[in-house]
Amino acid sequence: DIQMTQSPSSLSASVGDRVTITCRASQSISSHLHWYQQKPGKAPKVLIFAASSLQSGVPSRFSGSGSGTDFSLTISSLQPEDFATYYCQQSYNTPWTFGQGTKVEIK
Amino acid sequence: QVQLQESGPGLVKPSQTLSLTCTVSGGSISSATYYWGWIRQPAGKGLEWIGRIYTTGNTDYNPSLKSRVTISVDTSKNQFSLKLSSVTAADTAVYYCARERRVVLGVIMGYYFESWGQGALVTVSS
Numbered sequence: 001d002i003q004m005t006q007s008p009s010s011l012s013a014s015v016g017d018r019v020t021i022t023c024r025a026s027q028s029i030s031s032h033l034h035w036y037q038q039k040p041g042k043a044p045k046v047l048i049f050a051a052s053s054l055q056s057g058v059p060s061r062f063s064g065s066g067s068g069t070d071f072s073l074t075i076s077s078l079q080p081e082d083f084a085t086y087y088c089q090q091s092y093n094t095p096w097t098f099g100q101g102t103k104v105e106i107k
Numbered sequence: 108q109v110q111l112q113e114s115g116p117g118l119v120k121p122s123q124t125l126s127l128t129c130t131v132s133g134g135s136i137s138s139a140t141y142y143w144g145w146i147r148q149p150a151g152k153g154l155e156w157i158g159r160i161y162t163t164g165n166t167d168y169n170p171s172l173k174s175r176v177t178i179s180v181d182t183s184k185n186q187f188s189l190k191l192s193s194v195t196a197a198d199t200a201v202y203y204c205a206r207e208r209r210v211v212l213g214v215i216m217g218y219y220f221e222s223w224g225q226g227a228l229v230t231v232s233s
Binding site for chain 1: 153154155156167168169170171203205208210212213215217218219220221223224225226
């Protein structure tokens with residue numbers, strides 16, 4: 001299985017901050033990397049697919065980059081509704097696997 | 108806008124079979140663009156992909172669960188289902204059904220979870 005490792009596991013930030021979360025794959029996955037946001041008690045919601053493509057309806061403050069083994073999700077200016085847990089997911093080989101999650105908390 | 112809704116027992120006894128159904132509305136389960144999958148999440152933990160099915164009945168399963176999992180599709184009802192046998196307390200989780208959208212990424216197709224159900228909590232306990 002391809003292992004996905006996110007860092008940090010959690011972070012504290014203020015509204016308006018620029019936040020970057022990284023995801024590393026245990027082998028090259030090209031651009032088969034997707035990012036999700038999950039709020040408590042809710043299903044995950046896709047933000048970015050194929051490493052850098054913004055899902056329809058997602059605010060442009062979210063962006064993704066990377067290819068191969070190293071990827072990042074950036075929130076350019078953190079908003080109150082962005083406090084949540086973020087997951088990366090690879091779809092290069094089954095079984096699809098997720099990172100362990102990054103919890104973004106209010107400072 | 109497609110909607111997915113999980114249904115099934117919220118409590119299952121150890122060693123029995125967990126059964127959930129996902130009803131799809133606002134879109135056809137027979138569409139060639141999508142797979143239909145199951146993901147689970149134990150309380151306070153991360154996401155685990157269980158498996159998926161295509162409209163033709165073709166399936167992929169997570170090897171960690173493969174011996175216990177069956178996913179099936181009923182195109183006439185626009186539903187797909189999950190069965191997980193011989194459950195233990197470790198199978199207690201919120202179970203999500205989701206639509207996997209295909210995206211072209213070079214020579215290999217990529218898939219991401221475009222739409223999700225709200226989730227169904229299944230507790231394994233006697």
